[in-house]
Amino acid sequence: MSYKCSRCKRDVTLDEYGGVRCPYCGHRVLLKERSRDIKEIDVE
Known part of the structure; x- marks a missing residue:
């Protein structure tokens, strides 16, 4: 699934165990x- 961070507007791909958090800005x-x-x- 493809997501976009609402703060930094970067594309984010979530993995199963990473949780729901942007890896760039948190x-x-x-x-x-x-x-x-x-x-x-x-x-x-």
Whole structure:
């Protein structure tokens, strides 16, 4: 999973045992990056 730190804005990849913390600045709030794919829904 790809995340972005809300403080330093760097890309962060979490490993299973590292916990939820930015390895660059130590901040604990990470934002999950959303895909840029556009999904179309057919509504009838």
